[in-house]
Amino acid sequence: MxxxxxxRVLVDSxxxxxxxxxxxxxxxxxxADAVVGARVRVPLRSxxxxxxxYLVEIGVADPVDRPLSDLESVVSPMPVLPPRLYALARxxxxxxxxxxxxxxxxxxxxxxxxxxxxxxxGAEPAAPQVAPAGLERARQVLADFPQLAEQLAAxxxxxxxxxxxxxxxxxxxxxxxxxxxxxxxxTAAAAAATLAAGRSAVLVAPDYRDQDxxxxxxxxxVPAEAVVRVDARQSGPDRYRxxxxxxxxxxxxxxxxxxxxxxxxxxxGLLAVWDDGDPLLGEPLSPGVHARDAALVRQELExxxxxxxxxxxxxxxxxxxxxxxxxxxxxxxxxxxxxxLSATREGESRASRVPSAAFAAAREALMTGPVLVxxxxxxxxxxxxxxxxxxxxxxxxxxxxLRATRHGAVPDCLWCGRTAAAWTCxxxxxxxxxxxxxxxxxxxxxxxRAFPHTRIIVADGEHVVTALDGRPALVxxxxxAEPIAAGGYAAVLLLDGDRMLQTEDLRIGESxxxxxxxxxxxxxxxAAVHLVGVTGPVARALATWSQPAYARTELAERAxxxxxxxxxxxxxxxxxxxxxxxxxxxxxAAPELPADAVLGPxxxxxxxxxxxxxxxxxxxxxxxxxxxxxxxxxxxxxxRPKGPPAGTRNTLRVRVDVLDPEL
Numbered sequence: 001m002x003x004x005x006x007x008r009v010l011v012d013s014x015x016x017x018x019x020x021x022x023x024x025x026x027x028x029x030x031x032a033d034a035v036v037g038a039r040v041r042v043p044l045r046s047x048x049x050x051x052x053x054y055l056v057e058i059g060v061a062d063p064v065d066r067p068l069s070d071l072e073s074v075v076s077p078m079p080v081l082p083p084r085l086y087a088l089a090r091x092x093x094x095x096x097x098x099x100x101x102x103x104x105x106x107x108x109x110x111x112x113x114x115x116x117x118x119x120x121x122g123a124e125p126a127a128p129q130v131a132p133a134g135l136e137r138a139r140q141v142l143a144d145f146p147q148l149a150e151q152l153a154a155x156x157x158x159x160x161x162x163x164x165x166x167x168x169x170x171x172x173x174x175x176x177x178x179x180x181x182x183x184x185x186x187t188a189a190a191a192a193a194t195l196a197a198g199r200s201a202v203l204v205a206p207d208y209r210d211q212d213x214x215x216x217x218x219x220x221x222v223p224a225e226a227v228v229r230v231d232a233r234q235s236g237p238d239r240y241r242x243x244x245x246x247x248x249x250x251x252x253x254x255x256x257x258x259x260x261x262x263x264x265x266x267x268x269g270l271l272a273v274w275d276d277g278d279p280l281l282g283e284p285l286s287p288g289v290h291a292r293d294a295a296l297v298r299q300e301l302e303x304x305x306x307x308x309x310x311x312x313x314x315x316x317x318x319x320x321x322x323x324x325x326x327x328x329x330x331x332x333x334x335x336x337x338x339x340x341l342s343a344t345r346e347g348e349s350r351a352s353r354v355p356s357a358a359f360a361a362a363r364e365a366l367m368t369g370p371v372l373v374x375x376x377x378x379x380x381x382x383x384x385x386x387x388x389x390x391x392x393x394x395x396x397x398x399x400x401x402l403r404a405t406r407h408g409a410v411p412d413c414l415w416c417g418r419t420a421a422a423w424t425c426x427x428x429x430x431x432x433x434x435x436x437x438x439x440x441x442x443x444x445x446x447x448x449r450a451f452p453h454t455r456i457i458v459a460d461g462e463h464v465v466t467a468l469d470g471r472p473a474l475v476x477x478x479x480x481a482e483p484i485a486a487g488g489y490a491a492v493l494l495l496d497g498d499r500m501l502q503t504e505d506l507r508i509g510e511s512x513x514x515x516x517x518x519x520x521x522x523x524x525x526x527a528a529v530h531l532v533g534v535t536g537p538v539a540r541a542l543a544t545w546s547q548p549a550y551a552r553t554e555l556a557e558r559a560x561x562x563x564x565x566x567x568x569x570x571x572x573x574x575x576x577x578x579x580x581x582x583x584x585x586x587x588x589a590a591p592e593l594p595a596d597a598v599l600g601p602x603x604x605x606x607x608x609x610x611x612x613x614x615x616x617x618x619x620x621x622x623x624x625x626x627x628x629x630x631x632x633x634x635x636x637x638x639x640r641p642k643g644p645p646a647g648t649r650n651t652l653r654v655r656v657d658v659l660d661p662e663l
Contacts (some may be wrong), residue, residue, distance in 0.1 A: 007034055007071055008057040009042050010086070012101055014286075016631045019099035021056055025068040034058070034071060037079030039111065041072040054081040054104070078116055080108050082247065084302065085264040092262075092297050096656045097570065097623040097630065098287020106285065107262040112240040119244045127250040128226035130196040138196075138221050141189035148329050152190055152270065153197070157299060157306040157326040159317050161548065162186065163335045164521035166488050169220050178467075179484055180213040181521060183309055187272050188217035190307055191253045195222055199269025199304070200251040204261050204291050206278035207480075208233065209466055214255050214274075222253065230256025230263060258283055258291040261298065271295045272307040277314040277507075277514045278480075288655050292316060311517040311547070314510060315558070316565045318551035328548075336545030337492075337520045342530040353438070358493050358530040359450075362474075365491035365527070366454060370473040372489040373447065374519045376496035378460035378478050379439035380406050382414075386425040387432035395420060404435060437499065444476045459483050479515040488524030497534035506563060507659065509538045513550060516542050562596070564659060567613045570626060574633075574652035576601065576608040582629040582654070583610055589625035590618050611658070626654055 008021040024042050026034050034040070038055045050072050061068065081104065089103035130138075142149045144163070151158050162183035169178055169185075191201035205211045208231065218227050228242045246254060246265050254263040258281045261271065273281070273295050281291040292308065299306040308317050308326065320326040342358040354362075362371045384393040384402045393402040393411065400415025402423065411420045411433060424431050438446070440460045448456045455473035459465040459481045468475070470486040477483065479500075500512050520529040520542070531539055541550035559566045572582045579601050587593070593614060600610030614622045633652045 004061040005031075006059055006061045006068060007040070007055050008059055009040060009053040009071075010056050010101060010104075011042065011044070011051050011053040012105070013051060014099070014102065016099060016627070016634050019093075019101060019631075022053075023061070023068055025061075025070045026058075027070050030071055030074050033074040033077040035077060035079055036083065037081040038077055039075035039080060041075060043069050043072055045069065054086075056081065056083075056086050076111060076116065078120070078244070080111075080243070080247065082264050085262065088262060088294075088298055088301055091301060092289055092294050093287060094627070095293070095297060095619065095623060096287035096289045097626040097654050098289075098656075102286050103262065103289070106259045106283065107264075109239045109243050110236060112237045115237040115241045116244070119241065125225070125245060125248050125250055127198070128195065128223050128252070130192055130222050130226075134192055134221040135196050138189035138192040141185055142193065144333070145186070145329050145331050148190070149193065151327065151329060152193060152305045152307070155269070155303050155305045157296075157320070158308065159313070159321055159326045159328045160186070160307065160309045161313065161330070162309050162311050162521075163331055164311060164337050164517075164523070164545075165335065165525065166484065166522065167217075168487075169216060179486055179488075180217050181484075183274060183311070183521075184210075184213040184217040185220075187274060187307070187309060188214060188221055190270055190272060190305075191218065192221040194270040194305070195226060195251055195253055197269060198251060199267045200253065200265035201270040201272065202254045202260060202263050202265055202268055203270075203272045203274070204256065204258065204281070204295070205274045206257065206280035208257075210274060211255050211257070212466065213484075218253060218255070226251075227253050227255060228263075230254055230260040232257065257281075261291045261294045268298075268302055268304045270305045270307065271299055272309065275310045275514070275518070276308055276317060277310065277312060277510060282659065286655075288657075290657065290659075293657060296320075310514075311521050312510070312514045313548040313551040315507075315551050315555045318548065318555050319565050321548075322552070322555070334545075337523050337529050338526060339520060339529045339531060339543040339545070341535065341539055341543055342532045343535075353443075353495055353532070354447075354493065355532060358532055361491050361528050361530060362493060363451070365489075366451065366472045366474070368472070369470050369487065369490035369524065370468065370475055370485045372482055372485070372492045372519060372522060373443065373474060373476045374479060374482065374492070374494050374496075374515070375438070375440050375443050375476060376479065376500050377437065377439045378441075378462065380404050380409075380441045380445075382439045383437050384411055384433040384435060386428060386430050387434040388430040389425060389428040391425060391427045393420075393423065393433050394426070396423070402433065406441070437496075440476050440478055443495070444474075447474055447476065457483075479519070482519055482522055484522065488527060489522055490524060490527055492519055492523045492527065492529040494519060494529070494531045494534075497531055497539075501534065501538065509554065510551070513538050513541055513547060517545075517547060562613055564657070567615055568619055568622075568656065569658045570612040570614070570622065570654060570656045571609065571658045572601075572612065572626070572652070572654050573604055573609040574607050578629075578633040578636075578652040579608045579610055581633060582626055582652070583612070585625040585629040585632075586612055586622055590614065590621050593618065593622075623656060626656070630654055 006023045089100040093100045165182050166179040167185045194201040276292040342355045365371050395413035398416045400413045402411040444456050444458050457475045459477035465483040467484045597613050601608040
């Protein structure tokens, strides 16, 4: 008698107790379509309903004769979940004490029937060929970093400090910016060399501006059909069509945001992550895995080159370099912008936002080209305070901060949007407010009066500007929204640095150095970059362009405090009983953890919150114990005859690798 074939299915559910493979019998009428990776629908006995899932494996039933439910249906015979993607999702989820389904939900787009039928009816894509001219150009770019090409071919893990500056791309009729950062051309060159060797490349960048630069740089080296864009702004059919192209058994170059790190491209030879310190690369959805960590896991599972590139070095990457896990590849010739630490001179008001030296530099630079002015926040006056007692002005309805959208306007609430026409201070009773900070719009007004007859351009979240010409202009931009100027900026002014450094954040020094370095990298060769009103280690690191040294110092200072990334940190929040159960499971599974490994629990809203600090060697044991406790808490919740009392929270939330832990 032939052994009974069974389908092992991962159901698409956020419930932690369902994060495993379930066995189902394969009916004869579905045998042809039930292939590994297909979307299926299966019944759940406990819930009495039908649910979507993925057919992960086809195996043989256990010798024990036990009844199995049949597959309800095969939604599509298209294998959208290849085994390598499931293995990656499983490993990443286990490392973060999460569910594999949560990872796959970020990667596999919703099925689009018309796009799928059109793809199946079309011919298989041909393997793209890199033209000799493009390959030679790529080799020339890689030659600026000795041993980089060899490390890429050897599938090594590499950290590269990108050279500042812009590169003019050949031709002007192409879509996208005519100038791109030198980092984009270097990354594209690495991808082109990988594609020429017959392997795929996956390039991960934080936002669409960076992805546009990568795509423009790739257009100068490889054929357009070789590049697949993974973008949340795409329509559903376009995104699904791109995913089907990635699944094709021919190499390609994938360009996308944080979820692109999981793209199941054919025989990946390069994983590249640009600017891993950008918070956009941290996944906000469960299980909250950073793209850098997912790339490290994938590089172990699928041996390929891993390129971590940025203008600055995060402490996370520096820890890997110090441990010898990642190799640092320096440039043949070190380049750095001309950074000037501008302070107020004798006789000048300390409250002046632009010292005379920076003001004079901007005035002189405006004779030849555009000037970039980076500010901390968008809007006119992002925050208001009481004019008498200087306490923050708060909305009487929701407690949110009040702001002014323009000069003389009635303040409104940043949270709920209500106007505060009859506002009075809760502390002193005053009805007058004053501006405590200047946003991008207010700064544009002030500098517009100081530089009459000058073109003023505001670039922030509400005013999107990605590129501009080389004519004189004052560009006031928030951090991360700086447009690319043709030929680079004639001068760069970095304002509000002291205010940025006052933010209560463990990594604020790293973040400020990254913001300022990325802006300074947009300057033209020899142009002055003025950092206004900032001194100390971060300012010195920018002035000397020694970001790796700053990362090493930060890492050394965090070691005695046992703060990330020296150790891993898991945050547990929820009902006090469940939080205590998680902590007890961790102590039982890892008794070798020191006494100060657990911080808390402390009250947090209607529940409790605790932190667990553990070394990288204990990661598998600790995350396994945490995940087991989460499943146990979910099962206890199912057995309760009645729901919790109104007003209480009954959700246990776990997040591993918290970058900025706070009780």
